[in-house]
Amino acid sequence: MDLIDQAAASDLRPLLRGPSRRILPVVVLPLVLVSSCAAGVWLWANLEAVVEKPEARDVASTMSLSLEDRAALFEINWAQQKTGDEIAVLNSRINALRDDLKGILDQITMLTSRIDSLQSLTPVPSAASEPPLSPARAASSVARKRFGRSKPQGPVSVGGAPVIAGPKTAEP
Structure with missing residues (x-):
């Protein structure tokens, strides 16, 4: 029985599928043609409204x-x-x-x-590679630091302005 059911089912499948595939183009193609014709007729009737320039509408409205x-x-x-x-x-x-x-x-x-x-490309010089100062130079730099610069005598200019010496007064 199973063999008969399988054979019957296999024979029915192509019969059921066949007509639906043939009906689809027959129904859809005329439907598409009719709708495109209707759209063309509507476009032809309203062609002036679609193609009309906006400037023409503006000119008509500005006349009033x-x-x-x-x-x-x-x-x-x-x-x-x-x-x-x-x-x-x-x-x-x-x-x-x-x-x-x-x-x-x-x-x-x-x-x-x-x-x-x-x-x-350039190597960075290290502190160890510098030669040490000679003893005479080291001593002179220490002496300079210890004594400092000599202080000027008399009036001192501040900010680079020239110093004008005023009249000297007698000391008591």
Whole structure:
């Protein structure tokens, strides 16, 4: 019995699948064609509204305005155009400055790499490699530290200003 059920089930599967695949293109293709034709008819009927320029609408709406309103609208449009031109000039200047900064950054990067390469090539001198001072020089430096510099006698200038000697008074 199992063999008969399997044979019957296998015979029914192709029969059940076959018609649904054939019906799909027959139903879907005309549906797509009808909907595209309807969209084309709607577009053709409303072509003027779709293609109409916004400027034509603006001109028609400005005709109903008073002279002062038209003048104000003209001034606003002129100011917008002037501002747009100024913004374009500023954008070009900003782009030029960005290019300059990029060049400077490239130079800094190049110099940094040169400095790093030079530092890696040059050995750092150590304190032990310096020759010791001779005894005579060591003694003179100690004497200089002990006695210090000689102090000047008389009036002393502060901050580099010239000292003007005033009249001397007699001492009691």
